[in-house]
Amino acid sequence: MTLYRLSATDMAAKIASGEVSSEALIRACLARIDEREAGVHAWAAIDREGAISAGREADKARLLSAGKLGPLHGVPFAVKDIISTAELPTEYNSAIYRGHRPGSDAPVVMTLRAAGAVVLGKTETVEFAAHGRNPVTRNPHDFARTPGGSSAGSAAAVADLMVPLALGTQTGGSVIRPGAYCGCIGFKPTYGTVSTEGVKLFSSTLDTVGWYARTVADIRLVAGILEIADDQFPQAPAPSSLRIGVCRTPYWDRALPATRGAIEEAARRFAKAGAKVEDAELDPAFADYNELKEIVMRAEGRFAFLNLQRAYPEKLSPGIRKRMDRIPNRKLREALDKAASLRPVFDRFAGGYDAILTPSTTGEAPIGLESTGDPIFNGMWTLLHAPCLTLPGLTGPEGLPVGVQLVGPRYADGALLAVAETTASLLQA
């Protein structure tokens, strides 16, 4: 097996046992990048020398460590370029921040590095992860198609075997959508459980750090390091013990045949494995939930981008400026309050199932890089602060990946990841 295909968990085990060096694994990832990057364009910056040197240090440290290594000792990861890093530039895909060096790691990066992980580079993003300039990244399955956004480079790099782990962020659908389009696992934990310090602010109510991997075990490993859940390591349940609620959401009419087929296929496979699969219809109170998300995102986005609008109006993309239209604070307050009042309602609803099964996207990745795709199936879970994850395995009529999404109640991240462990394998052909 080629080294770059290994999961983070397997890399960590092989480094810890001395079977493979961290340096060799990092070099394997760099070689994979060399092979593929000219087509994919996942990376805003690669820390070739720094990563190799950190790998060598990790290998030396292993010999001196007497077995006490961090759970990601020597394992490379990628960081979306709206998240601050100490050594590499952090440019937000913005002309304003060319060469910007924030001088320290964002807390989430620092925690992963404290667990032994090595920053391989920064990944391409939509400008400020907020409706600005799109990234140059292409879908690794078809370079004519978008990888989704805004965490485009992170999803593409993990899906394309360049790196086993990558950090992203979600305000609308910026983790789940690219994961689904590129065909890897994307996870957005419960809001607030991972520090957003050192991450470009867009909406204080919505912004959430998430991450990508190719196995659920890797997603769980990071969740454990970040201590997001009280119950993060329940056993993966038997399929036959599961009760899955299929939630088509108020926006099902926007699901294309690829997505309709994927949801039906996933439901069929889960049922075949013995799970109880039933329709789960949201209360009518959720009918305008995506509109609430839009109000919150736009109103809070105005607060977030006011400084750039004032200081660099000509360098801020029209896509961001045009979303700075003023929403009355009364409307924002009403949206925040309604959203907050529905969170416990959703928790009770979702708590009646082991997971909610729902679309990750409207369909396969669209052709062209002008749009990163429709986030309609993402925003409501973000505003609900609910943990959600997209699982790959299924494909659409054009042969591209179609993800399906699992959602759980707030702070049930551990239980949701256990269910994901069970269901992920059922989606593999």
Place this chain on the structure above:
Amino acid sequence: MTLYRLSATDMAAKIASGEVSSEALIRACLARIDEREAGVHAWAAIDREGAISAGREADKARLLSAGKLGPLHGVPFAVKDIISTAELPTEYNSAIYRGHRPGSDAPVVMTLRAAGAVVLGKTETVEFAAHGRNPVTRNPHDFARTPGGSSAGSAAAVADLMVPLALGTQTGGSVIRPGAYCGCIGFKPTYGTVSTEGVKLFSSTLDTVGWYARTVADIRLVAGILEIADDQFPQAPAPSSLRIGVCRTPYWDRALPATRGAIEEAARRFAKAGAKVEDAELDPAFADYNELKEIVMRAEGRFAFLNLQRAYPEKLSPGIRKRMDRIPNRKLREALDKAASLRPVFDRFAGGYDAILTPSTTGEAPIGLESTGDPIFNGMWTLLHAPCLTLPGLTGPEGLPVGVQLVGPRYADGALLAVAETTASLLQA
């Protein structure tokens, strides 16, 4: 009149008219600092050369501007040292971040600079504004006493006439308490209306940027620049039109005679000026509101400081580490939901008055620097996301300032500041 005594509004007017140069005003503030700083210790860093040079630039720009100047053109301000600045270090009063330079201004600093303001320096803070090491700052009225915290240096610098404006932050009571102890105006706007990017994270639900000044007009000027309110410039109402609700809160038994006297005296003066002043008792549902704040602050604080706990455990103060005890996520969720459900209840309650009058602190600034004082009269308004402001003018039995606090419903910042404009003068002897 000595120049350093001028308000920001007056400084801006004199600079704009050419009556006084920005450089002269900045030099006057620096001279005041030279005179007083050895006793007060308000500053973590002073940008003497940078500020003088920025003042000179502002004076040159005025001549070329044909009258189009930012509303704070050439006016100096101070920045609490947990808020990032491009030119000066940002050290959080932490050994971990000695000499740390984040390479860009936090959005709130950038917006004020885009309005023409000049960063004079960084002000002392409690370590990470979060129960860590206390600042060396002393109360300018009595060096044996605390100035309050965590925005100690900002409040002390403004109260001591070193600078007309300063930024602070509040998670518990970190804006209001120091303002009250030092005898200046401190304002915490509605949560979420000012970007917290580039500000050290403590609690994503609570952290709010606020500011200090010596006149309500200056507080409003900054509120206008930051565009926090739809209605930010209503006229100051006539005292006789006001309906003031005196809210003793569930914690009145902790109010010392100084505070009891100040509330009674303020109520008396407002009534004498014609205002309708009546008791306003909160619903019993608010009885445990401060406990909810504690749960949210501690649980979210653990997420916020996880990285430093992992990467620099020995350099993190015990005061922060001991607050990282794990609170079950279920308890956090219940606290967040209860807090959210009570916000609209409080808005309706507060909306029945032009302002709620309530204590800023338990009493005068305590002796010693070991404690920054009791935040019991602050936390609940922070968790309610309500705008609040402390007004000086009254003194306690030991001759020190005692603030009184005005609170309004969320997003009614503009109306609250208009009421503050009216009431502030009634508190001056």
